Amino acid sequence: MPTSTPQTERAATRPATENLLEVSGLEKHFPITRGAFIRRTVGAVRAVDGLDFTVRTGETLGVVGESGCGKSTTGRLVTRLLEPTGGKITFEGRDITHMSVRQMRELRRDVQMIFQDPYSSLNPRHTVGTIVGAPLRIQNIPTPKGQKRAVQDLLELVGLNPEHYNRYPHEFSGGQRQRIGIARALALRPKLIVCDEPVSALDVSIQAQVVNLLDDLQRELNLTYMFIAHDLSVVKHISDRVAVMYLGKMVELAPRDALYATPMHPYTLALLSAVPVPDPSRRDKAQRERVLLTGDVPSPIDPPSGCRFRTRCWKAQDKCAQEVPPFVELAPGHRVACHFPVTDAERTPQGRMAAQHAAAEVPPDTAAEPAL
Amino acid sequence: MTLGPVTSSTDVATPAGEETPTIADGKKIEGRSLGRIAWMRLKRDKLAMAGGGFIIFLILVAILAPLINKVLGHPVNEYHQDKIDPNLGGIPPVGTWGGISKDFLLGVQPVTGRDLFSQIIYGAQTSLLIALLATLLAVVIGIVVGVTAGYYGGWVDSLFSRFMDLILAFPLILFAIALISVLPPTKGFRIAVMVLIIGGFSWPYIGRIVRGQALSLREREFVEAARSVGAGSFRIIFRELLPNLAAPILVYSTLIIPSNILFEAALSFLGVGVPPPTPSWGRLLSDAVDYYEYDPMYMLIPGLAIFVTVLAFNLFGDGLRDALDPKSNR
Amino acid sequence: GGGGSSSNSSNNNTGSSSGFNAGTKGIVNPSTKKGGTLRIGYSSDVDSFDPTRIYYASGENFMALYNRTLLAPAQKPGKDGLVLQPDLAESLPQISADKLTYTFKLRKGLKFEDGSPITSKDVKYAVERSFAQDVLSGGPTYIVDQLDQGQNYPGPYKDTDPNKMGLKSVQTPDDSTIVFHLAQPYADFPYLLPMLAGAVPAAKDTGEKYTDHVVSDGPYKFESFDPGKKVVLVRNPNWDPATDPIRKALPDRIEMTLQMNPDELDKQLLDGTLDIDFGQTGVQQAAQAKILLDPKLKANADEPNTGFIRYVTISSKVAPFDNIHCRKAVQYAADKVALQTARGGADAGGDIATNMLPPNIAGYDPNLDPFNTKSGKPQIDKAKQELAACGKPNGFETKIAVRNKGKEPKTAEALQQALAAVGIKATIDQSDASLYFRSTIGSPDNVHAKGYGLMFAGWGADFPTAGGFLQVLVDGRKIQPSGNNNYGELNDPEINSLIDKANSEPDPKKSAAIWSQINAKVMDTATQLPFVYDKALNYRNPRLTNVFVWSYYGEWDFSALGLSDGK
């Protein structure tokens, strides 16, 4: 098994100051239309509603949050597969917010994406060679040793047998397919790769193979990742910094260790405490200390006013309903959008107990309305 | 593209593919495409293979009609008035099974005494020509509209879907006969019009399927993946979507051929088909209405020709669907 | 229009007869027994019951039941049925010496069904209605041709005359006198009158809707009229038999069912549920076989000549038929037996025709057969000789025009087949039936453009004189840009002048002789290829009395029928 310096050290030794990607005020609203002949807009899904963050060269930014909070949408906006409704995206100092399809072709070489579902992200009618070679063909990348050779190099790079050039995706297992997807993303030698839940669909044992592969590739090819996942453990493992999203907004963004050790947003706290611990001896303790949120995430069509988390937050006060909390840096590199950040006391077991009690008492009519 | 010397990059001691992919029987199969798998499945379906065999036979008959006819039949429009009884309104003598004999394998047509065998095999030409051309037309329109609607979605989809609803809401046969009957009935023109109308009315079936499939394929991540490496719409439609649509298109084309054959025959039956003397099964059948009490063979033979042909296509199409769609219920 | 009487054998047999074809020879079951309901069936819908709009033979035959005209054909079997008799008129008209003025006196005591008297104004009004072609389309327009004389009379509905009596060529000096002024002598003028409405009360005229309630002056009036389904006629109490020498009026009631399934109609005829078919165009194939195979049924069937001739016009203007030898080649090559079979065979189709005048027309000559086609067999050698003479020894290509209806396409195929035997490659061009005679072959421009060398046609006289039959078909001066009847554009000065001579010949016998001559001359041009004198196999219910074929229409006379069982 290859050994290397621990990831934490690695992040520290690299100059991680330069911002590869800068995002400010990013918004995406999907209009909801009705009618067959005359289509009218009756509302909008505010999937992403004002995000500010940066991704530094060579780092991995983890993005976590509950289903539907806008993680994938953010990823697609960054790769410009979606046109932002508002805000600004800067890549390597260039404003790419509203680049045309033509201008984007160039950018595609630098920003690539790895998809969640290894079954649907590969065209079943194409051979592995075609799939991995497609970026090269589309972008007219010169391949001195021939395209086939280039593709086989890529396959080898991601740990696949280069002989499999002519096989079809259905002949591969999930983990292998995900490797094919990674090879495709690497074909253009991108600088930034947005990984949208690349391991969620895989079994634990296979998941680890892929995570390790991503790790190795980052090191070898000096890649920058934006790593989207809902599994907090995986994100913790792979990220340098982690952003937590809730209902289209970023609620907390901090260096990994800071976030996991001292979460400042009540939602982050609840999220972390909800993760089941694979340690039966800590079972009772974990359960006692868990901050159980009631109810579900509200609908992004009609999000709550002010702080979006307030309907499920045990610390919510009037202010939370009236004012949108600013996304401010409360500790070095640690930004939080909360009027009443979690105090140190609340992170103690007793504090959590108190929080849990409080959380349970959030009035059901505001908390438990179903998401539409 | 060179990425420099490849070092570790994997935890797996042996390349992952070494022990896989294995399929059912554990043998390694190089690049086994879905088409090959389907073909193996199809081969096991005896009824479908029988249908397919008959279709090939029929197509050969249609193509080789002149040759076959030379050996087994009489010139297609040659009169044999000695074979009919002029006193009975020109039907073959009662009790001769419609005039079936060594010389006239399927008997003769009333009034003219034409050889029914040659009428039937040339009728196959007409039937297949129109049905296949119409199907081709339907498939082309269906694909274009279906893919466009499915791929672009939104208002384009609404518009095209409504359009398909619209066509399906037409009282089909009525509209067809009304339209055809106001147009000049010359042969070439009539065939063109029939192809246009049959194809023009059957494409929504393909269109809907293609649209539905395109709509769901569009959501598949490989489309997004293609876009993320810079592929344009054109490329996505032709290189990514269409290959995946091939199977349903193939299946539903095979399945609309029989309905197009029936449609053609129905139009001919209603007197708006290809003009005589071009042989046509539907017209033979409608002609037979006048005589069927006294010359039932004249009705049975073209009727069976239509039935068997349509059945063959249906059997084959059904089998094909089962073979191409493993989830289908057989 | 249709006309023609059977002339198979004993022409003037007016006595009773029975058995197959008895109705064509004489009267079947002569009787004067009154009462009962006559049940008529029809496989389609009647275009109109408005006498102004009726054109077809059955309609004119039927309208005699409720529409009386100044003159009407006698209701007698054989040749007698071709003679016109005074009906509303008291007597045959007085014709002025210049043959331009026809004066009719009306009978006394004539009444409409509502009891109001019939005056000459009503008769004139009825004539005027024929001019309103925009409202009352469909009827014959000979009368318009004769009487308009440049006035452009728009018909009574647009007539500015307060009494709607604006047509100048017809005068009504008093209520019982009506005078027609012609511009040129026209010997057949009286024959135009039975085609029209006899008398229509202007006050009751609802124009297009008149068909819903025609005001009767005959023995029957409409009791109910269920469009497309059923029509019931009952006795008209205001009809005075004393004023009507023509009609017998035996049944009490006449019921007609419309839009029946043709096979069903036949079935009901054969099982006695129905008495007679309105159309009388022959039973369907299935019933035909049944009748012909069963002597009992056959005894109740007649197959009269319908007065129709089926022929092919060979264009004199379309190459290579501008050469008479090429036309003659077709005459010899044609297989008239095959054509006859295609029309239904000798029984249901008709007799082979050898010239252009049918048997029911005066001037008919069974021996006129210049191309020796009586046997119907093609004469290949002669055809080839003619082809050689035409300079096309190996044949040529041409086009056949035919309607896409009924038996027509099959006849075209039969011709195509026969011509192929001598190397003439003909392609069949089927056209829509409804416009065939108007614009397909009825428009010489279209004929030239499409190159129709051979055109299938059928023709029945609108009135049974040789002039009425033949003139429009062969008169070179009657070639019209559309609706033309001289499809082959035969324009022979000799024929034209003979026609003029015949038209101004008041003596029907002499006139017929001239027409005979014309017929022969026409045949010599080889522009017409007649092949069948139509017959129709029809079945009559044995309970019918007074059944005979009315030569004037080539159909059984509806007005004469009675019912033996009185039911």
Add this chain to the structure above:
Amino acid sequence: MATDLLASGQPASGGSRPSAPRSFLDVRDLRIHFNTDDGVVKAVDGLSFQLDRGKTLGIVGESGSGKSVTSLGILGLHRHSKARVSGEVWLDGEDLIAASDERVRALRGQRIAMIFQDPLTAMHPYFTVGAQIIEAYRVHNNVSKKVARQRAIDMLGRVGIPQPARRVDDYPHQFSGGMRQRAMIAMALVNNPELLIADEPTTALDVTVQAQILDLIRDLQEEFHSAVIMITHDLGVVAELADDILVMYGGKAVEYGTAETIFRRPEHPYAWGLLGSMPRVDRDVRDRLIPVKGTPPSLINLPSGCAFHPRCPYVGYNGIPCRTEIPTLAEGSDHGVACHIPPAERQRIFSEDIAPAL
């Protein structure tokens, strides 16, 4: 073994396997094979385990290892399919495999209930949530609709659905994912079943909701004192709930023991692989994960000998017959391991090589 633990809450020392069923649920040598076009799928192949009232058994394993098939087999839901089922499933002294269809049906939903993975597809879209619960209640209880309805409302309230009297008439699609899963649970528990099988009840849910559901299941289990089989591939979830854990691989159990044992002293290389593959929030970040190489086996053509051998780093270790002999799970002990490596050696490898890297 989780037998007779009701009072002490301590793991009992297991005796040898009794010939007559001693536990509430006793599954013996369960085999479920499917005939398919490609061959026989041995989805479950000789599985045995026991479970007592009030206890929770966690079954973990890779996708396709036969977890769901096992659970459906216990419910007798393979009876109408083409599956071949053999072995014994003793529930409270009654063999369900041998029992009549009607008998099994009567037990189903009454004494054994099941919670499925995807509550959206597992509930009939055309019937209201209430109607589906009422139906489940009335098949086994001869009560009026009204009574049943009240029961349904009670149950919905019990599982934490607010305003149950109103929501009872809603359709499944009107519920959110978490609420749907609660409704599923309410439906499963409406007859107070003695055995509850939950097949990945939280896989489709977010962590926060998952925590709610897991709490709920635990609370209800305490209340009803039922036996629970919790199927999942998330080791965290089993660690939270299970008393005993069964690790499945390729249709067989490869390791079986108390939760404590499996997490602290696992002895099967596959279990090591699972633990090594798993990143954890509760620990400091490791540099690398230690995955299991290769891919899961095909159930139609299982590798010979130990099904895990192609992926096992210790294959052929000291000449053990991995490729030829199928290792058996030591029966009757409270920690069964199906591995050819001698137990002492296994424990040594774990403590020396594996544990430090975790």
Add this chain to the structure above:
Amino acid sequence: MINYILRRVVTSVVLMIIISVVTFGVFFMVPKLAGTNPAELYVGKSATPADVAATARKLGLDQPVYVQYGRFVKGIVAGRDFNSGPSKTHCPAPCFGYSFRNDRPVFPLLLDRLPVTISLAIGASIIWLIGGVLAGVISALRRGSILDRSMMILALAGVSLPIYFTGLLAQLIFVHNLHWLPGGEYVNFRDNPIGWASKLLLGWITLALLYAATYARLTRATMLETVSEDYIRTARAKGLRERVVIGKHAMRSVLTPIVTIFGLDIGQLLGGAILTESVFGLPGIGRLSIDAVNTKDLPVVLGVTLFGALFIVVANFVVDLLYAVIDPRVRLA
């Protein structure tokens, strides 16, 4: 729900308008393009060009198509007057036009024929619904058995049968050879229920055969799909009897597509079962349309086409509503 209905109504009306525009355009433009003047169809053979022009004027055929169309639509909505010579004829709403062949408004003509078509459609549909669905369910439940296989081959044969062939064959055998059934004209149910039924019986059966085959196949396919759904497994897991699982839970889902195509099929049929009616000689809408086509009675053709389209659109609409009743997901969308 109200909103949903309203939306569907609007959609249907728009659909109808488009269909009418297209149909109208086609029937009045195509003859023009083909070089014929529709007015010529109405005048006698010997009419002069002036007569043709006068007729065209009278029918309004000299007007631009959109004016003609406007009048046509006005006729449907508010009725319409026609010049009938001395007076105007009023054709009351809904006036689908006016047949100049037999001087009748088209609508009553259609209404006249409707009972026949309805009798045919209803009778046949009862047979095929019961037969087809039953066969499909049995086949699905006995999947793979001899019964299933033979039933499905039969069904495939059924959909391959041209009705104009089966119809003739049936008549030949049962009417002409065996004399089990009378031929004869259609009679009203009210006049003679037995005659009515015996006349329609063959038509019902042949028509039903065709559809039953389709329905059996559809039912079987959806049934098989449904029984593999998770919620069916849930129903079994609840301990429901197989009868309830299939009869209630599975059937409920199976009925949805059946209702859909049933609605559409009935709509199509009510618009005129042209082939069946012409084979069996039933004087329904289909026969009317064929006759109208043969006589070039364009207003009737147009009327029947629109009427047929109306049925289909209405059927579509009803199906959508039914869908909402059956499927709560639609209802509450």
